[in-house]
Amino acid sequence: MSNDETVAAGRTEALDERAGRRPTIYDIAQLVGLNPSTVSRALNKPGRTNAATEERIRAAAAELGYRVNPMARALPTGMTGTFAIVLPDITNPVHFDLIRGAEQVARTNGRTLIVSETEGSAEIELETIETLQSSVDGLLVVASRLTDDELAPLARSKPIVAANHASQSLPSVIPDLAMGLRQAMDHVHELGHRSVAYLGLSGLQMGRTRWDLTLDLATSRDISLVEIAVNAPSIDAGADALRRVRASGVTAVLAYNDLVAHGLLRAARNAGITIPDAFSVIGFDDIFSAELAAPSLTTLRSPLREIGTRAMQTLLDSDLNRVPSRVILPLDLVIRDSTAAPSR
Amino acid sequence: MSNDETVAAGRTEALDERAGRRPTIYDIAQLVGLNPSTVSRALNKPGRTNAATEERIRAAAAELGYRVNPMARALPTGMTGTFAIVLPDITNPVHFDLIRGAEQVARTNGRTLIVSETEGSAEIELETIETLQSSVDGLLVVASRLTDDELAPLARSKPIVAANHASQSLPSVIPDLAMGLRQAMDHVHELGHRSVAYLGLSGLQMGRTRWDLTLDLATSRDISLVEIAVNAPSIDAGADALRRVRASGVTAVLAYNDLVAHGLLRAARNAGITIPDAFSVIGFDDIFSAELAAPSLTTLRSPLREIGTRAMQTLLDSDLNRVPSRVILPLDLVIRDSTAAPSR
DNA sequence: CTGTTAGCGCTTTCAT
DNA sequence: ATGAAAGCGCTAACAG
Numbered sequence: 001m002s003n004d005e006t007v008a009a010g011r012t013e014a015l016d017e018r019a020g021r022r023p024t025i026y027d028i029a030q031l032v033g034l035n036p037s038t039v040s041r042a043l044n045k046p047g048r049t050n051a052a053t054e055e056r057i058r059a060a061a062a063e064l065g066y067r068v069n070p071m072a073r074a075l076p077t078g079m080t081g082t083f084a085i086v087l088p089d090i091t092n093p094v095h096f097d098l099i100r101g102a103e104q105v106a107r108t109n110g111r112t113l114i115v116s117e118t119e120g121s122a123e124i125e126l127e128t129i130e131t132l133q134s135s136v137d138g139l140l141v142v143a144s145r146l147t148d149d150e151l152a153p154l155a156r157s158k159p160i161v162a163a164n165h166a167s168q169s170l171p172s173v174i175p176d177l178a179m180g181l182r183q184a185m186d187h188v189h190e191l192g193h194r195s196v197a198y199l200g201l202s203g204l205q206m207g208r209t210r211w212d213l214t215l216d217l218a219t220s221r222d223i224s225l226v227e228i229a230v231n232a233p234s235i236d237a238g239a240d241a242l243r244r245v246r247a248s249g250v251t252a253v254l255a256y257n258d259l260v261a262h263g264l265l266r267a268a269r270n271a272g273i274t275i276p277d278a279f280s281v282i283g284f285d286d287i288f289s290a291e292l293a294a295p296s297l298t299t300l301r302s303p304l305r306e307i308g309t310r311a312m313q314t315l316l317d318s319d320l321n322r323v324p325s326r327v328i329l330p331l332d333l334v335i336r337d338s339t340a341a342p343s344r
Numbered sequence: 345m346s347n348d349e350t351v352a353a354g355r356t357e358a359l360d361e362r363a364g365r366r367p368t369i370y371d372i373a374q375l376v377g378l379n380p381s382t383v384s385r386a387l388n389k390p391g392r393t394n395a396a397t398e399e400r401i402r403a404a405a406a407e408l409g410y411r412v413n414p415m416a417r418a419l420p421t422g423m424t425g426t427f428a429i430v431l432p433d434i435t436n437p438v439h440f441d442l443i444r445g446a447e448q449v450a451r452t453n454g455r456t457l458i459v460s461e462t463e464g465s466a467e468i469e470l471e472t473i474e475t476l477q478s479s480v481d482g483l484l485v486v487a488s489r490l491t492d493d494e495l496a497p498l499a500r501s502k503p504i505v506a507a508n509h510a511s512q513s514l515p516s517v518i519p520d521l522a523m524g525l526r527q528a529m530d531h532v533h534e535l536g537h538r539s540v541a542y543l544g545l546s547g548l549q550m551g552r553t554r555w556d557l558t559l560d561l562a563t564s565r566d567i568s569l570v571e572i573a574v575n576a577p578s579i580d581a582g583a584d585a586l587r588r589v590r591a592s593g594v595t596a597v598l599a600y601n602d603l604v605a606h607g608l609l610r611a612a613r614n615a616g617i618t619i620p621d622a623f624s625v626i627g628f629d630d631i632f633s634a635e636l637a638a639p640s641l642t643t644l645r646s647p648l649r650e651i652g653t654r655a656m657q658t659l660l661d662s663d664l665n666r667v668p669s670r671v672i673l674p675l676d677l678v679i680r681d682s683t684a685a686p687s688r
Numbered sequence: 689c690t691g692t693t694a695g696c697g698c699t700t701t702c703a704t
Numbered sequence: 705a706t707g708a709a710a711g712c713g714c715t716a717a718c719a720g
Contacts, residue, residue: 099459134412412714
């Protein structure tokens with residue numbers, strides 16, 4: 001009889017039909033002779049279906065190499081299983097550790113991480129967040145260029161947590177600046193420095209706070225403080241500042257971050273200036289290159305990775321209408337070779 | 345009459361109904377009194393709809409703050425507008441520039457980038473790719489731990505391009521190893537070195553190729569070459585190798601990458617050994633810290649960023665059934681202070 | 689040029 | 705415990 005042939009043809013046809021296509025719960029349902037909704041239940045709500053059928057379904061799923069389609073799931077549930085981290089500049093090593101921490105937590109929780117860069121522009125940041133919002137379950141904004149007033153309304157549709165910068169309206173995870181700066185100031189004070197420069201990005205919110213704190217600490221220690229502006233948190237910007245540092249006559253400088261400090265070190269070396277003889281340098285963050293530099297860099301170690309993990313954790317169990325939490329992580333001074341007693 | 349009231353009530357109701365919810369094309373359609381499909385057309389296929397209505401629709405969309413839902417779009421089209429980059433270790437600075445390049449190209453093309461780490465495990469990599477596959481339009485695999493045979497079938501459902509490592513079956517973007525290594529060998533040879541160590545990861549495919557190339561180059565220059573294995577492409581692994589390097593009696597070493605070289609430099613410094621007096625060191629990649637190190641590192645500069653951009657471009661205009669392209673980018677030796685003539 | 693209709697893959701009531 | 709049916713937001717024939 002041609003019965004066999006028909007069956008065989010039917011099978012081949014079915015296989016052909018889904019050639020290339022990834023199997024769906026319909027394919028599984030057909031294979032085990034059940035309804036797709038049962039397959040869905042079996043796969044996602046263990047226990048809410050007969051143990052034996054659940055087994056059959058799982059077996060069929062495995063056989064077909066089935067993977068759930070997150071997009072299709074996102075539509076009815078509104079849950080995408082992915083989070084986004086948006087930051088000004090992927091280049092900055094500071095952000096790497098932070099991304100790494102966030103990614104690790106996301107991954108171990110079965111979530112996916114989208115990384116997006118804003119080039120330090122507020123408009124791009126706004127645009128990015130709005131675009132991403134329907135694709136994610138939440139956002140991590142790092143060193144945001146947006147104001148609290150701009151961020152707050154955005155956070156009403158999907159949770160947003162601020163990482164590495166404070167926020168009134170958002171949950172945030174930040175390093176304890178006051179603690180760190182106090183240690184830095186104590187250190188230079190004990191070494192005998194009385195004239196210090198702060199190499200900062202005056203434009204940013206975090207920059208301002210840091211300056212204010214530093215000024216208070218300096219004043220109370222009878223240290224004179226000058227501000228020298230750098231226009232970017234980068235190596236080159238730090239190198240550019242060398243002339244002004246020298247001109248200022250200070251004996252120690254607190255750099256906005258390690259990149260800026262690296263730039264200063266590099267420029268000094270190229271100019272034949274020896275550090276810490278000419279002046280001491282303290283960085284911020286303790287990126288991996290800090291200890292490799294010549295001289296190795298005294299710096300405030302920011303728990304970047306932990307900031308990333310804590311921020312992602314906060315995001316994972318965040319509840320849209322709950323009072324914003326604030327996590328403040330300790331900051332420690334790592335003393336290396338770029339600081340010493342002033343030579344004059 | 346209560347007509348006004350009714351209308352007003354209706355309006356408020358409609359507004360209430362979509363409170364919190366992001367507006368959809370249905371909301372726009374309702375607002376302008378047209379069919380959702382017309383809205384879809386107006387927004388996506390400019391020209392295929394009456395100019396006036398298109399304008400009205402765009403205005404309404406803007407008024408409501410409409411944003412397309414990529415998930416919803418992905419379902420019927422199969423296009424998600426996002427790509428994934430999967431790599432062994434986000435920590436590795438080498439990957440940063442690569443990510444940065446890829447992200448930049450993705451973003452300027454309106455695409456989103458998912459970053460995923462595999463911890464250098466082949467199983468995790470496989471799992472990751474399979475999971476991600478339905479969420480993306482293509483994958484970028486960096487320094488894959490999977491074999492060509494494993495990768496090839498995966499690449500049948502969504503395009504995959506290999507970055508920074510060669511592949512037979514996949515389009516790939518790689519640095520010109522032969523060119524780079526030749527320069528490195530010429531450099532040490534000219535300096536007078538005749539006994540060199542290669543500090544490599546013997547497990548990896550790329551590691552093997554590099555070793556083979558290096559061996560050929562050494563042999564033809566009458567340089568004796570020994571292999572010293574490091575178990576990870578990391579600073580610590582490099583530091584661990586110091587004893588073996590010293591024991592080998594070589595006068596120059598080619599490190600697997602800059603991290604390994606950094607580790608060696610650091611260990612040497614800690615042990616009071618001066619480089620390049622004791623032995624010369626050549627790194628690989630030219631990550632940003634290479635020039636900051638003490639001594640600054642002679643290294644093969646890999647066009648990491650360009651590898652990232654070219655790979656993403658390849659992915660963007662990749663066609664599932666086309667012969668895999670291969671882009672080979674030049675590699676240059678950057679001579680700094682970690683290499684010098686042998687002192688013995 | 690615009691409307692109708694069906695469907696992408698999955699979840700979720702509501703029945704049975 | 706399982707099935708039937710509707711719907712998430714959008715696109716894509718196909719009609720008109």
